[in-house]
Amino acid sequence: MSLFVITEDEIFGPKRPAPRPGLKGAPKALRWSSISQLKEGDLIVHEDHGIGRYGGLLKMEVGGKVSDFLLINYADKDKLYIPADRIGILQKYVGPDDKLPKLDRLGGRSWNVAKQKAKRSIKEIAKQLVDLYALRMHRKGYAFSPPDTNYKEFEATFGHEETPDQVKAIEEVIRDMTSERPMDRLICGDVGFGKTEVALRAAFKAVCDGKQVAMLVPTTVLAEQHYDTFSKRMGPYGIKVGLLSRFKTRKEQGQILAALRSGAIDIIIGTHRLLQKDVSFSNLGLLIIDEEQRFGVKQKEALKRYRALVDVLALTATPIPRTLQLSMTGIRDLSIIETPPEDRLSVQTTVSPYDEGLIKTAIHAELDRGGQVFFVHNRVQTIHNRTEQLRRLVPFARISIAHGQMKEKDLEQTMLQFLRREIDVLVCSTIIESGLDIPTANTIIITEVERLGLAQIYQLRGRVGRSREKAYAYLLFSDGARMTKDAEKRLKALMNFSHLGAGLQLAMHDLKIRGGGNILGFAQSGHITAIGYELYLKLVEQAVAELKGEPWHEIPEPEINLPVPARLPERYIGDMDIRLNLYRRLSTVKEKQQIERMKEEVRDRFGPLPQEVESLFGLVHLRLMLKRMGISRLDVGNSGIYLTFTETSPLKPDKLVKMITNKASRFHFVSPARLHIRAPGLANGDILGTVMQKIQIIEQRTR
Template identity: 65%
Template sequence: LYIPADRISILQKYAGADEKEPKLDQVGGRSWGIAKQKAKKSVRRIAKQLVELYALRKHKKGYAFSAPDYFFREFEATFEHDETDDQIKAVEDVLEDMASDRPMDRLICGDVGFGKTEVALRAAFKAVSDGKQVAMLVPTTVLAEQHFETFSARMKPYPYRVGIVSRFKSRAEQTETLARVRAGKIHILIGTHRLLQKDVRFKNLGLLIIDEEQRFGVKQKEKLKKYRALVDVLALTATPIPRTLQMAMMGVRDLSIIETPPEDRLAIQTYLSPFDESTVRRAILAELERGGQVFFVHNRVRTIEQMASRLRDLVPEARLAVAHGQLKERELEEAMIRFLRKEVDVLVCSTIIESGLDIPSANTIVINEVDRLGLSQIYQLRGRVGRSKEKAYAYLLLSRHSRLTRDAEKRLKALMDFTTLGAGLHLALHDLRIRGGGNVLGYAQSGQIAAVGYELYVKLIEQAVAELKGEEWHEEVNPEIHVDVPAFLPEGYVMDADVRLNLYRRLSTLSDEAELPGMREEIKDRFGPFPREVENLLEVMALRLLLKKLGIRRMDVGPSRITLTYPQDGRMDPGGLLDHIAGHPHRYSFAAHNKLAVKVGKIVLPEHFGKIREALLELGAARTPVFDASLGKAEGSASRK
């Protein structure tokens, strides 16, 4: 299948939601249309829920919290780090939402360790100081314990009690905690999905905080939906959300993005090598010598004890503990708590630590058999270290007989490249399979994303949300120009094929004529004076931008006239053109219901590109009801592209 170089923008890189190679569709076959239809249906369902929920919240009166007072400012001051600008903005957004009488539904998106918990802490403090209770829902028991420790420590100087319900607690302990919650004696309750069970009742719930919502199941989501219309909801996620999706969600879901790392945070030094005992011993001892702790990840429960015993022989000076999901609850709790309290130097564990655990003194992680894990898991696991001012190290060890596929090697290399802080977002855009890719705004959608690719999936969400909000939505016009002149970048002018392709892509994705002079200058500066073919290409690109603005799908240039084809969706309303056409009967004629022929006199290219341009500008000045693709709006109506 060949496409003209000037229309390269219609190609998208396929990024699915899993590691599998995509199944190719036959040109002219039905499978692609069916997959697209299925994805559209699923997207519409999600968008409908979001839009309905938004409408419900809009008309529902919630509780308006008071403005921050002296005690709130005092609580803020107990934060031991300097806030980043993004963090300050996120806190302001949350406080503003809470002060409104419309129930809050805000999503805080930030990389691992960028301070989302602090935003949640301040929201919780605001709620309890206004006499309301707070529920915090987290995906794992270990994370619940971690948050319980953090919240308890920060609330200690104040008369607010923090409680926890999790599988680490006995039935009697849970019953007592829940009785105190009902009586209003516990102000903040932290727990896993146990919080959503019927016996959990609050005296005066005002705020629900949800950590990594996309990790909860369908039934739990349904229960959360009921909460959303009644109380303020603050959701936290480390799943990156691309800019396009942020724009699509404006006015449906409120987003705050934390992209800047804490100032004193250092990037994680990452090494990739085959398993080697001397490397492991050296890595563990180096960390112990500076008073730190080590995570050793071995994600095979069957052989984890053997690995622990091997490490005991290898590093006898280290105190070891083992943690994985198949341990008895008490044993798992004990291992984690001992590690938290620094009674253990090395925690030999499964990927149970992948979500949210925050242990600032653990600054080395060794991940064994890294080739068996997905990129998303590795990225999350690596984020467990480097959460303090200390330099952190991650050792990614390959199985001894590992045969990495080229694809797996590429992805691990990508991870090595993205050692910078806040790389989560950029890494996700580099390879959207990270973190399952399918968790779009808290909804697991990996199957649909795999079917149509991420970029198209995001476009479908934009379309569904716009339509459900009652806005007009048009597919962005990608004009075709049929003109009989050579318009391309010759190999002798730009020799590198990759560079040529990149320039074509950049030219074809320009959205405004104002960007073209800059591109002209750059090309001339890098490759010298333009040969005729390049001059022609730039002229064609300028016409393309004009056609895009006028909502014209295709232009055919003949010896004395141009024929303009409008989209079939009725975007060209002939009524808007009639006055102008009536005044110039010898110049314009309709060749079909969506085709307009314009006489411009003798056309000899490249000399007469200016003539074509003038004819198009004249149409624009005639106030044709056009679709402005650069703004995504049809003139005179609030619509989305």
């Protein structure tokens, strides 16, 4: 008798998370300057006309049809009206707040002069970026084997359903690892969005191929927690996990280092102690860096010796702007995890002066529902006085202290007690800002918040809200404290970006606050002020592509002139911000399926689609077709349809000529790039449907 074993994947295909309503098909754009966050008076960039000021979303009748337009005010009272469905050609201005640019004049020279100056300056940066990129491309690394049954089995031990972004990030990491080029990938995901699982899978893959893994973390407490997580998941497979930190005695450290050298340890998790010269490996294949933004310049210099030799995977929740700059320009690969885990709720954030009544109420409310509280006071000199005040305020609570200047064993013991729920309120320094996962702690109170940076506050707030419970963050500034303008802006930013997955947007906002005009050591703030950060980065990418010899064909947004009402009317969606957001999302769709999913979402939220909304979705589909065909403009007149082709149109000229010759009564060129399609009676029927049908016929016959 023969026995055949067939796996579940062979019958049903690989495991995929079910699509989640409202998230599926979301455009994977970097949304840090999203037009949907526009407010009247904000600066806005039009690539051709320059910097203006947003004047609102207006309804206007043009050519006999009512449409929505974005008003942009320029210098000398010039006004520009952009059809709302073409919102994609605009960018929100991101640049240093202390040097706001002047508004441009429509038709003036200043905008083109500023762009040309920026382009000249960018060339030198682009050359350095290309040299870095070439160095990385030509280095040969170790190509890991493709995932096998063992890997699939390990995958199945994950106790949750992967989010779509998690699946994509894992696939990208495994693809990098199985290629010969050394991986240098940044995983950017909000706190608690599943970056650790990506690291676990990469580590397992590396160990299965006989390689060692080093995981570098910024704090001893986080190292302990990762050690527990990795040990639990890897233990059943006989994988040996080690921990190296200042919690270990000198003798223990010596034993761990010897085991690393001999290959007895497969995965080592440690703080910056891992970067010291006495650390060596038997066969290191993967370096994982958690909370990369927390490491200093010297530590990053030490990391460079690894980058040349092994695969590097960096994890970050709030990437520092320079990290973003390099990721955006292709020097490092970037994976973004934006979709929150199922049932995850955003953290309700309150900003207030220091208020004992508020503190007492907040602690009572959390303890009454069986939870725990973080109380952050980042001054070791006064932390004991603050703790005594708290004990008088909430005498029934079990309160303890944790900070970085405590003896290692005492700190470890306190953190373990908090994990075991033997402590109700942990009064602590910012030592808890990295990666701690305590699902029962769902209230955090942060004092003297004016002294902390945006990334720090964001990381601290991320310590709560990691379960299905509603979480609360109280950001308290000192009574009577004079906040700097930067501190005020940071707190405003945190209030604006309190939704799930806002880490990337906050990083860009922090860049705006700090001015951040430095790429690879070149001071560029003047050019960023002149043209805005988003356009500046785009010009860097363009220059890099040209130096690499890659074609840079920017497909222009087609201009469509149809006598068909196509808009989101106020009677259907009353909230202007929602309408603006939907226009923005429609401008970023890349395929028909996304349009259909958005239609389904809008119908579900607001009811049956009025005719002008149906037409708007049709118009978006038509625009996709025109972009694909390299058509820059479509006009409808009494005698039919006019199409204007770009020089880079992918349509085959010989097939186009043949079609026109065979159907001379229907098609003819009125100029070398402008085609006329006769369509008698078009105005009396379904104009949009007829136009789309004609375009589809041309595409099918000329591809």
